[in-house]
Amino acid sequence: MSHVQAPEASVRPTKNVHVELTVNGEPREFLCAPRESLLDVLRNRLGLTGAKEGCNNGNCGACAVILNGVPVNSCLVLGVEAAGAEVETVEGLAKGSHLHPLQQCFLEDAALQCGICTPGFLVSAKALLDRNPDPSEEEIRLHLAGNLCRCTGYDKIVRAVQDAAKANT
Amino acid sequence: MAEYSWPRRGTTSLIDTEQTRIDGVAKASGAAKYSCDINPKGTLVARAMGCPHAHCKIKSIDISLAKDVPGVVLVSPAKAIGDEIQWQGDIIAYVAAETEGAAAEGVAAITVEYEMLDVFVDDQHLAAAEAADRTGKPLSNVQLVNEPGDDEDEEAFEEAEIQRLLEASDVVVEGNYGINVITHMCMEPHGSTCEWNGDQLTAHLSTQNVSGTAGQFADPLGITASDVTVHCDFIGGGFGSKFAADSWGVACAELARQTGRPVRLMLDRDIELKTAGNRPSGFIKVKIGADKNGVVQVWDSQQWGTSGASGGGVSQGVVPYVFDPENRRRTATSIATNAGPQRAWRAPNHPQAAAITHTAYDDVAAALGIDSYDVFLRNLDSVSNDKADVYRAQMERAAELMQWKSKWHAHGKGEKKGSVVTGLGMGIHTWGGGGHNSTCRITIHPDGGVETALGSQDLGTGTRTVIGIVVAETFGLPLDAVNVKIGSSSYPASGPSGGSTTVAGVSESNRRAAQDALAQLNELVAAKLGVGAADLVAKEGRIQASGDASKSLSWKEACALLGMTPLEVNGEFRRGEPSSLSSSQVAGVQMAEVAVDLDTGIVKPLKFVAVQDMGLIINRKTAASQIYGAVIMGIAYSIFEERIMDLQTGAFLNAELADYRLPRLGDIGEIVVDLWEPDSEYERGVVGLGEPPVISPGAAISNAVANATGVRVPVLPLTPQRVLDALGSA
Numbered sequence: 001m002s003h004v005q006a007p008e009a010s011v012r013p014t015k016n017v018h019v020e021l022t023v024n025g026e027p028r029e030f031l032c033a034p035r036e037s038l039l040d041v042l043r044n045r046l047g048l049t050g051a052k053e054g055c056n057n058g059n060c061g062a063c064a065v066i067l068n069g070v071p072v073n074s075c076l077v078l079g080v081e082a083a084g085a086e087v088e089t090v091e092g093l094a095k096g097s098h099l100h101p102l103q104q105c106f107l108e109d110a111a112l113q114c115g116i117c118t119p120g121f122l123v124s125a126k127a128l129l130d131r132n133p134d135p136s137e138e139e140i141r142l143h144l145a146g147n148l149c150r151c152t153g154y155d156k157i158v159r160a161v162q163d164a165a166k167a168n169t
Numbered sequence: 170m171a172e173y174s175w176p177r178r179g180t181t182s183l184i185d186t187e188q189t190r191i192d193g194v195a196k197a198s199g200a201a202k203y204s205c206d207i208n209p210k211g212t213l214v215a216r217a218m219g220c221p222h223a224h225c226k227i228k229s230i231d232i233s234l235a236k237d238v239p240g241v242v243l244v245s246p247a248k249a250i251g252d253e254i255q256w257q258g259d260i261i262a263y264v265a266a267e268t269e270g271a272a273a274e275g276v277a278a279i280t281v282e283y284e285m286l287d288v289f290v291d292d293q294h295l296a297a298a299e300a301a302d303r304t305g306k307p308l309s310n311v312q313l314v315n316e317p318g319d320d321e322d323e324e325a326f327e328e329a330e331i332q333r334l335l336e337a338s339d340v341v342v343e344g345n346y347g348i349n350v351i352t353h354m355c356m357e358p359h360g361s362t363c364e365w366n367g368d369q370l371t372a373h374l375s376t377q378n379v380s381g382t383a384g385q386f387a388d389p390l391g392i393t394a395s396d397v398t399v400h401c402d403f404i405g406g407g408f409g410s411k412f413a414a415d416s417w418g419v420a421c422a423e424l425a426r427q428t429g430r431p432v433r434l435m436l437d438r439d440i441e442l443k444t445a446g447n448r449p450s451g452f453i454k455v456k457i458g459a460d461k462n463g464v465v466q467v468w469d470s471q472q473w474g475t476s477g478a479s480g481g482g483v484s485q486g487v488v489p490y491v492f493d494p495e496n497r498r499r500t501a502t503s504i505a506t507n508a509g510p511q512r513a514w515r516a517p518n519h520p521q522a523a524a525i526t527h528t529a530y531d532d533v534a535a536a537l538g539i540d541s542y543d544v545f546l547r548n549l550d551s552v553s554n555d556k557a558d559v560y561r562a563q564m565e566r567a568a569e570l571m572q573w574k575s576k577w578h579a580h581g582k583g584e585k586k587g588s589v590v591t592g593l594g595m596g597i598h599t600w601g602g603g604g605h606n607s608t609c610r611i612t613i614h615p616d617g618g619v620e621t622a623l624g625s626q627d628l629g630t631g632t633r634t635v636i637g638i639v640v641a642e643t644f645g646l647p648l649d650a651v652n653v654k655i656g657s658s659s660y661p662a663s664g665p666s667g668g669s670t671t672v673a674g675v676s677e678s679n680r681r682a683a684q685d686a687l688a689q690l691n692e693l694v695a696a697k698l699g700v701g702a703a704d705l706v707a708k709e710g711r712i713q714a715s716g717d718a719s720k721s722l723s724w725k726e727a728c729a730l731l732g733m734t735p736l737e738v739n740g741e742f743r744r745g746e747p748s749s750l751s752s753s754q755v756a757g758v759q760m761a762e763v764a765v766d767l768d769t770g771i772v773k774p775l776k777f778v779a780v781q782d783m784g785l786i787i788n789r790k791t792a793a794s795q796i797y798g799a800v801i802m803g804i805a806y807s808i809f810e811e812r813i814m815d816l817q818t819g820a821f822l823n824a825e826l827a828d829y830r831l832p833r834l835g836d837i838g839e840i841v842v843d844l845w846e847p848d849s850e851y852e853r854g855v856v857g858l859g860e861p862p863v864i865s866p867g868a869a870i871s872n873a874v875a876n877a878t879g880v881r882v883p884v885l886p887l888t889p890q891r892v893l894d895a896l897g898s899a
Binding site: 057091108 | 192268270354404797798805
């Protein structure tokens with residue numbers, strides 16, 4: 001038996017698009033291909049590598065950013081879709097040398113190990129606390145169910161978010 | 170030779186306390202650069218093309234269309250005409266391009282013609298493997314109290330003796346048990362960014378083996394290891410799968426050399442799962458004879474499993490696990506499958522062995538209608554290590570934390586609430602954890618600055634922080650006074666981080682170097698203060714005469730005595746050398762409480778107790794984290810994750826995170842971690858911790874499900890389908 005793997009129909013990139021947006025409070029602009037994800041734009045064009053690529057299909061949450069106040073997996077958002085938007089990434093959580101309470105609590109509560117999922121968890125947790133400053137444990141677990149940790153710090157992550165919520169109130 | 174030692178327990182300022190990771194801010198701020206984040210100017214993105222078929226020969230590879238894709242810079246076949254492919258996802262070719270999209274399009278434009286070959290991936294059924302001629306020669310290992318006579322046939326005697334022992338037993342339990350293949354599923358896939366400067370290669374490799382991979386790049390590239398620097402400041406998970414440069418690492422370097430540009434090549438998730446390692450499966454048919462108290466008199470097992478195309482499976486050397494009855498026969502058969510090759514997965518062989526043998530021990534308890542705790546306890550006299558007393562004490566502690574005695578009910582006899590039943594299960598484990606070879610270089614600068622450099626790596630276990638604690642404690646300095654430099658092959662060589670060998674290895678080299686360095690500095694201070702060097706102590710940022718604080722220098726004043734030249738001292742530890750700073754061999758007891766919904770087959774962990782010894786604890790915070798993490802990883806392979814193969818095509822059906830089920834935040838229940846640390850533990854020095862707590866969850870959870878339902882679900886993970894199947898066949 002013989003089998004030939006045929007080339008898939010190719011989608012040729014069209015010319016790059018100029019996009020302006022706000023990232024972590026700063027106005028930014030870039031050129032990107034229409035098919036580039038916001039994740040690729042952040043990492044490869046804006047030099048913000050805090051958001052990670054774990055799966056590139058929306059199942060691990062490592063690439064989470066906040067887009068106009070809503071947590072999204074940036075691998076599932078096109079760069080061009082972010083035109084005019086306000087984007088918050090993990091790099092924007094700390095204000096100068098002052099860590100966000102979530103960052104501080106993740107450190108003190110040992111809620112991170114290898115750390116590659118940590119930016120996604122922090123961003124998702126911030127989106128939760130922005131909306132609900134005093135979430136129940138169940139709400140935390142539900143809200144962060146889209147973020148995967150393999151090492152795995154789940155138990156301590158929940159405690160850290162609870163402690164950050166207390167620190168905020 | 171200098172005498173090295175740890176400070177007495179209770180006198181430390183950093184060791185044995187809870188310290189926050191020194192690299193935590195970098196990780197929590199997004200500043201930490203993993204290999205996938207290294208992006209020098211002009212970096213090309215490379216992608217691998219995986220074979221879609223599980224067993225085939227390559228008839229032709231046409232890259233002409235791929236080369237014409239806009240943005241594609243280089244297409245490089247990794248296989249030749251006539252090569253035989255043994256698993257789906259084996260890499261056929263690489264494409265380097267200006268963007269991710271162009272690289273993906275380039276891969277899609279490669280045309281390969283294959284000659285299809287017979288596929289076999291059924292590792293669960295030994296008869297099927299034998300029929301397909303995929304089995305190796307069965308290996309037997311027999312241990313019997315009685316021996317054959319001089320003129321007796323050995324095998325016939327063994328068979329007769331095993332049968333005699335079984336017939337003489339008060340109870341005989343027969344069972345089938347198994348555990349499916351899982352993958353490592355590192356959140357950061359395997360890969361690297363490679364860049365050349367003339368004929369010097371720098372490989373930013375996601376690796377557990379910074380000091381040991383330069384040569385693996387050099388040889389196939391036709392250069393020497395001295396021309397290669399391997400860097401890895403941060404790694405997004407390894408779990409035993411990232412010790413090598415790998416063919417794709419070398420390919421990345423070759424693409425960079427040929428294009429004259431830096432190249433980043435991280436494996437796609439599906440190729441990562443198909444080709445970059447997995448944990449072997451283990452299946453076993455067991456016959457146990459026990460006395461009326463549940464003490465095993467004879468064990469007879471036939472096991473099989475696969476590690477991929479080369480055969481393999483779980484080592485019979487750890488069967489039955491921890492327990493080693495005087496009379497036992499074990500036979501293991503290797504099955505070759507058209508599936509990706511295994512790699513070390515956290516405590517190789519042990520989690521599978523625990524899951525397929527401690528379940529059999531638990532079934533002895535079920536058959537006799539006695540408490541599983543008592544069966545484990547009564548068999549401790551046969552453990553293969555010298556930890557029987559430790560297990561007894563740890564079991565008592567774990568039972569207390571679990572409230573085992575008050576919650577216990579006989580198998581299948583618990584109260585049913587609606588469709589839900591609950592149950593308890595346990596397992597015990599063992600591991601070595603002795604330190605690996607490690608060298609380090611500590612530098613004390615005349616201005617008081619302190620640094621230590623070694624070619625180690627921090628997998629998230631907290632190695633960086635451990636090193637900092639050891640050095641800072643020795644010099645009487647705060648943790649942030651020590652600059653810990655790891656993650657480069659340009660530093661003194663230290664071993665790969667595998668087998669729980671790192672913490673003991675790096676603690677050894679750093680404590681030795683720091684004690685030696687302090688002794689040299691003390692000679693200068695002693696002369697200055699007019700006291701004996703042996704009377705000096707370093708604490709709270711000063712070096713002072715013991716018992717006379719008026720005779721002291723600040724650390725900075727002391728270091729200024731060095732003059733113009735920094736003091737450099739090397740520390741070295743060789744694995745296995747007797748030392749008062751470290752030792753090996755741990756025990757560990759775990760207990761699980763689960764709820765099982767008899768209508769849906771869903772298993773929910775309610776509570777998990779892990780009692781773990783680990784010698785002297787350097788950092789209590791990261792030690793506990795290791796155990797929490799291991800338990801959750803154990804819950805993952807016990808209830809959720811597995812590789813699912815299509816028996817007809819050999820396709821790995823769930824090689825994406827969308828389909829490969831892992832536990833999430835709501836799936837884990839309550840976890841209680843107990844650091845087992847009588848003074849005797851502190852006194853025996855540092856022992857590694859990464860592997861042991863990941864071993865017992867499979868046994869503990871399976872036993873808890875059996876206790877809840879009264880039915881053994883034979884194969885892990887305990888998915889709803891398997892639970893319902895077992896209940897239906899009960």
